[in-house]
Structures are given as structure tokens and as C-alpha cells.
Amino acid sequence: MIAVAGASGYVGRKLIRALGRPVLALGRRAEALPDGENVRKVAVDVTDTGALTEVLRGVETAYYLVHGMAAGGDFAERDRDTAASFAAAAKAAGVGRIIYLGGLGHGKLSRHLASRQEVGRVLAEAGVPVVELRAAVIIGSGSISFEMLRYLTERLPVMICPRWVCTKVQPIAEADLVAHLVRAADPEVPAGVHEVGGPDVLTYHDLMQLYASVRGLPRRRIVQVPLLTPGLSAHWVNLVTPVDRAVSRSLIDSLTTDVVVTTPSPAFDIEPTPMTEAIKSTMDEQRDRIAAKAFGFTNGVLDGVFTLSTEVEIPRSDTPAARLDLRRCGGSLRWYGWAWAWWLRMLLGRLFGERLTLHRPDKVTKGATVDWWTVAEFGDQHIVLRTEKWFCGEAWLGYRISGTTLRQVGALRSKGLLGWVYWRAVYPIHLVVFRVMARKQVTRAHALAQQGQ
Numbered sequence: 001m002i003a004v005a006g007a008s009g010y011v012g013r014k015l016i017r018a019l020g021r022p023v024l025a026l027g028r029r030a031e032a033l034p035d036g037e038n039v040r041k042v043a044v045d046v047t048d049t050g051a052l053t054e055v056l057r058g059v060e061t062a063y064y065l066v067h068g069m070a071a072g073g074d075f076a077e078r079d080r081d082t083a084a085s086f087a088a089a090a091k092a093a094g095v096g097r098i099i100y101l102g103g104l105g106h107g108k109l110s111r112h113l114a115s116r117q118e119v120g121r122v123l124a125e126a127g128v129p130v131v132e133l134r135a136a137v138i139i140g141s142g143s144i145s146f147e148m149l150r151y152l153t154e155r156l157p158v159m160i161c162p163r164w165v166c167t168k169v170q171p172i173a174e175a176d177l178v179a180h181l182v183r184a185a186d187p188e189v190p191a192g193v194h195e196v197g198g199p200d201v202l203t204y205h206d207l208m209q210l211y212a213s214v215r216g217l218p219r220r221r222i223v224q225v226p227l228l229t230p231g232l233s234a235h236w237v238n239l240v241t242p243v244d245r246a247v248s249r250s251l252i253d254s255l256t257t258d259v260v261v262t263t264p265s266p267a268f269d270i271e272p273t274p275m276t277e278a279i280k281s282t283m284d285e286q287r288d289r290i291a292a293k294a295f296g297f298t299n300g301v302l303d304g305v306f307t308l309s310t311e312v313e314i315p316r317s318d319t320p321a322a323r324l325d326l327r328r329c330g331g332s333l334r335w336y337g338w339a340w341a342w343w344l345r346m347l348l349g350r351l352f353g354e355r356l357t358l359h360r361p362d363k364v365t366k367g368a369t370v371d372w373w374t375v376a377e378f379g380d381q382h383i384v385l386r387t388e389k390w391f392c393g394e395a396w397l398g399y400r401i402s403g404t405t406l407r408q409v410g411a412l413r414s415k416g417l418l419g420w421v422y423w424r425a426v427y428p429i430h431l432v433v434f435r436v437m438a439r440k441q442v443t444r445a446h447a448l449a450q451q452g453q
Contacts, residue, residue, distance in 0.1 A: 004063045028043065066083075068082065084122050087124075149204075154420065159220060161205075162224070169258070309407060310407075330370035331360025377398070384398040396409070
């Protein structure tokens with residue numbers, strides 16, 4: 001049996017999916033923990049040593065992915081106490097191995113990096129063998145460091161940055177990090193500190209330019225100002241990005257320290273992913289996930305994606321016609337509702353080089369071309385359309401019929417400053433238009449139902 005403490009976090013969720021075996025997912029709130037056939041969710045406070053000991057009985061390997069930085073305050077003391085509790089519980093329960101994800105860095109460390117490495121030492125003091133993986137920036141959608149990189153590069157074509165833009169960093173692809181964590185459970189991997197990273201050593205300046213290149217954005221103009229302190233940088237990041245303030249401040253403090261692998265570990269034979277490929281894979285994986293999970297997204301912005309949804313009721317007698325209407329999409333702006341509004345949208349796009357055309361396929365199936373969209377997901381009761389032809393970024397439009405409810409979802413992964421400004425400008429309009437579009441779907445379904453009768 002394997003236990004993952006901190007299973008509700010970004011890395012924890014990715015790890016559980018990759019393990020492919022029975023897992024105890026541990027966290028404060030059961031509803032926040034990931035689901036899965038082989039996942040048993042257990043709500044437990046890691047600082048409650050007694051309760052945690054009982055939960056860990058029978059566990060051979062325990063992953064420790066808990067981090068208190070988001071809570072602000074004295075997170076270092078909190079992380080120290082939490083790690084000590086976990087180590088004592090693991091020792092009492094007879095756990096054979098603890099696997100911990102820490103942070104790279106040597107010499108004078110920031111408070112954040114020093115705390116990360118201190119946690120590794122505290123875990124080892126109880127006597128349970130600890131495999132400590134030390135990594136830098138994780139390139140993956142949902143990684144806080146990557147999201148800061150994404151928002152800054154996307155939204156700021158010109159940046160005034162302090163000296164930390166020249167700090168060296170050795171980022172690692174999300175898939176590579178997860179592979180290292182899975183491999184660390186093998187008894188052949190010795191306990192101790194293992195430094196892991198990708199094949200490229202870059203500066204943060206290089207990393208932002210690389211992201212811009214992969215994303216198809218113009219080269220960013222970065223002006224270095226030596227007097228700009230990490231504190232002022234944090235205020236600027238908080239203004240530009242939605243990243244949590246307590247987390248962003250601690251991470252920015254750490255940007256003054258080189259985080260590179262100095263002693264590669266011979267225990268892992270994982271081929272590292274180049275950063276260009278890692279960023280591209282991250283964007284592609286997120287694109288596919290948005291289509292598959294579109295109806296589970298909440299309104300707002302998450303990981304660079306803006307989402308807006310609405311629901312309207314359908315008379316039960318009209319639901320078969322509503323499902324039929326999903327197969328009749330394309331070829332006319334009237335299908336979207338408020339054809340004149342869509343005509344104006346197409347006219348606006350032409351000012352920025354868009355050439356959107358109408359097209360109705362012989363049969364609506366996954367992968368078919370519908371107007372300027374591609375059918376990304378399709379079923380008896382739902383359809384998700386995706387386009388990469390908009391000047392403002394990639395967009396998704398989805399409809400799902402569930403019982404007597406029609407749910408409509410729109411999403412935009414904005415591209416560059418122009419994409420962000422576009423969404424902000426049209427958001428108040430979308431609040432009205434989306435509701436009208438959904439009601440038009442219901443009206444058209446009713447008309448189809450009457451024709452069928």
C-alpha cells in the first residue's frame with residue numbers, strides 16, 4: 001500500500017494518476033481529494049500524530065507532498081512541525097520509506113528554499129529511510145511557478161525586471177518529475193538526497209523568451225533594473241497575475257538563488273525532456289483536458305483559461321429535439337443565437353486577420369469541421385467545439401443536456417496581452433449574450449419538437 005499526503009495538491013493529483021496501484025489519498029478535507037478506482041480517500045490532519053499513525057498502518061511507502069506556504073505567516077515553523085508529526089507517525093506505523101519532494105539550491109538560500117530543505121532533514125530524523133528529490137521549476141499546467149511564468153509572459157510584452165531575471169534555473173517537465181517520484185518507490189533507489197532537473201540550464205529571462213516562442217508571441221522586451229527589490233517585484237506580480245499573494249512573495253524571494261543540479265543522481269535512468277518540448281506538451285495537454293472536462297469548470301480564470309457558463313431549463317418533452325439540434329450545428333449563424341452579434345464578432349476578427357467561414361459537415365462527429373470550429377468532444381447529449389483560429393486565443397463552446405437542463409460553457413485560453421484585453425472587454429457582453437444563446441437553443445428545440453409532432 002502507498003499513501004500520498006498532500007494528495008489534493010498539483011503534484012499529488014498527477015502522482016496518484018501515474019502510480020496505477022492502490023493508494024491512500026490523505027488530506028484535511030475528503031471532498032478535495034482526487035477520485036479514482038484505486039484511490040481510498042482519508043481525511044486526516046497531518047499534525048494529529050496519533051490519528052495519522054492509525055491511518056498509516058500497513059503502508060509500505062508514504063509520499064510527503066505537504067506544504068504550508070499558501071497559508072502565509074510563519075510557514076517555516078508550521079512546515080517543520082507538520083513534518084515532525086508525519087515522520088513520528090510513519091515510524092510508529094512501521095512505514096518502510098518516505099518520499100519527499102523538496103527544492104534545489106546551495107549556499108545562501110531564501111526562507112522558502114531553506115524551509116524546503118529543512119523539512120527533508122526533519123523527516124529523516126525519525127529514522128525512517130527518506131528519499132528526498134530536489135527540483136526547481138516544474139513545467140506543467142497548474143504548477144504555481146509555471147503559472148507565474150505564463151501570466152507574466154502572456155500579459156507583458158514589455159517587462160521591467162530586477163536582477164533575478166539572470167538567475168540560473170534548471171526546470172523539469174511535469175511528466176519527468178512524476179516519473180522520478182514513481183521510480184523513487186523502487187527499493188533499488190537508495191535513501192538520501194537526489195537532485196533532479198531537465199537537460200536545459202536557463203535564466204528566467206531565457207525561460208520567458210522560450211515560452212513566448214513556443215506560444216507564438218513576439219519576443220518579450222525585458223529591461224533589467226538593479227534597484228527593483230523582490231518585495232516590489234511581488235507587488236507587481238500580484239497586480240498582473242492571479243497567483244496567491246503569500247505564495248508568489250515566497251517564490252519571488254527564491255528567484256535570487258541559482259537552482260541547478262550540481263550532483264546528478266545515478267539512481268534514475270529517465271530521459272529528460274527538453275524545455276521547448278515540455279512547454280509545448282504542457283499547452284497541448286491542457287488544450288485536450290479543457291475539451292474533456294469543459295462542463296466541470298467553474299466560472300472565472302484558472303491556469304490561464306477564462307470560463308463562463310450558464311444553465312437554462314428545457315421542457316422534458318423537448319429534450320429529444322434538443323439532442324437532435326446538437327447534430328444540426330454549423331452552416332448558419334442562427335444556430336448560435338443572435339446571428340447579428342456573431343456577425344459583428346466575425347467583422348471584429350477580420351480587423352485582426354481572422355478569416356472565419358461557415359461550414360456544415362455531412363455528419364457531426366468528433367474531429368469534424370463545423371464552421372470555424374473543430375468538434376473536440378461529441379456524444380448523444382453533449383458537444384464541445386474548439387477553435388484555434390481566433391486572434392485572441394484558443395476558444396471552446398460546449399452544450400450538454402442533462403435531464404431537463406441545458407448547460408452552455410464558453411472558455412478562452414487568451415493569447416498575449418490582446419487576448420486578455422479582449423476577454424476583459426467582452427466579459428460584460430458575454431454575461432448577456434451567453435444567456436440569450438442558451439435560451440435560443442431551447443426555443444429552437446421546441447420548434448423542432450413541434451415539427452416532429
